[in-house]
Amino acid sequence: MVKDPKLLQALKTIRKIHGEDSVVFLGDSLNKFTINRWSSGFIDFDNMIGGGLPCSKIIELWGANQSGKTSFALHLASIVEMSAFIDAEGTLDEDWAKKLGVKEGTMIINQPNNAEEAGRIILNFVKAEIPLIIVDSVPALIPQMQVENDISKDSISPVPRYLSKLFQRLMPIMTKSKTTVIFINQVRDHIGIIFGEPLITPGGHALKHYSSLRIEVRRRSWIGTKDNRIGQIVAFRANKSKISKPYLTCEIPLLFDKGFVEFKELKRILRKMKVGSA
Numbered sequence: 001m002v003k004d005p006k007l008l009q010a011l012k013t014i015r016k017i018h019g020e021d022s023v024v025f026l027g028d029s030l031n032k033f034t035i036n037r038w039s040s041g042f043i044d045f046d047n048m049i050g051g052g053l054p055c056s057k058i059i060e061l062w063g064a065n066q067s068g069k070t071s072f073a074l075h076l077a078s079i080v081e082m083s084a085f086i087d088a089e090g091t092l093d094e095d096w097a098k099k100l101g102v103k104e105g106t107m108i109i110n111q112p113n114n115a116e117e118a119g120r121i122i123l124n125f126v127k128a129e130i131p132l133i134i135v136d137s138v139p140a141l142i143p144q145m146q147v148e149n150d151i152s153k154d155s156i157s158p159v160p161r162y163l164s165k166l167f168q169r170l171m172p173i174m175t176k177s178k179t180t181v182i183f184i185n186q187v188r189d190h191i192g193i194i195f196g197e198p199l200i201t202p203g204g205h206a207l208k209h210y211s212s213l214r215i216e217v218r219r220r221s222w223i224g225t226k227d228n229r230i231g232q233i234v235a236f237r238a239n240k241s242k243i244s245k246p247y248l249t250c251e252i253p254l255l256f257d258k259g260f261v262e263f264k265e266l267k268r269i270l271r272k273m274k275v276g277s278a
């Protein structure tokens with residue numbers, strides 16, 4: 001119980017201007033700061049991130065080409081009732097999405113002409129509280145200024161500056177929304193680095209800062225023989241987590257004709273096909 005008259009007066013003033021719920025004591029709020037979660041469909045992945053994917057948070061899936069980032073995001077889209085896919089790269093494969101379980105009429109697709117258009121659409125979808133928004137990918141979010149400029153002209157860090165402005169507008173809305181926003185990112189060679197991490201993710205520091213989860217996605221190994229590869233083992237690592245213990249890992253098999261499956265299902269398929277892992 002607060003007894004300091006100066007603090008009591010400050011609380012009274014703040015609540016009068018900003019509302020009764022603008023400042024609360026820890027424990028007094030009715031689940032205001034509780035993170036709502038939803039399951040990925042895989043127990044190991046849910047345990048890795050503290051019990052499921054968080055609502056009202058930003059997640060970054062990053063990794064090398066063909067590691068399984070977009071495929072896993074599409075798998076997550078197959079779980080929710082409605083999702084939005086911001087196809088900034090213009091590479092979405094409808095047949096592959098259906099194979100991963102996405103049903104017709106449950107995914108809204110947009111191919112923006114520039115980053116500003118993508119940002120406006122993301123903001124509107126977050127306000128509508130769509131359960132899941134997937135942005136594929138960060139390097140493809142090119143600001144209109146850069147699109148209109150001559151190809152020979154270069155501007156300094158247009159994507160990081162745009163993302164910083166986008167997140168400044170996005171975060172106040174997300175605190176009141178139940179939307180999970182996934183940004184898919186790639187890796188680039190960090191030129192000039194001799195010691196330390198040789199890879200870097202595009203987009204600057206804004207995405208790293210605002211993301212509650214940064215999950216690295218890697219292809220650990222192939223499934224099948226050298227001449228008959230039927231899938232790959234996808235490894236996940238929570239490099240950053242504000243909602244759980246970081247640096248935990250898990251692995252999920254991805255079959256090219258079925259999508260993501262449990263290991264027990266993979267073993268059954270391999271016994272039936274009589275093939276092994278490369």
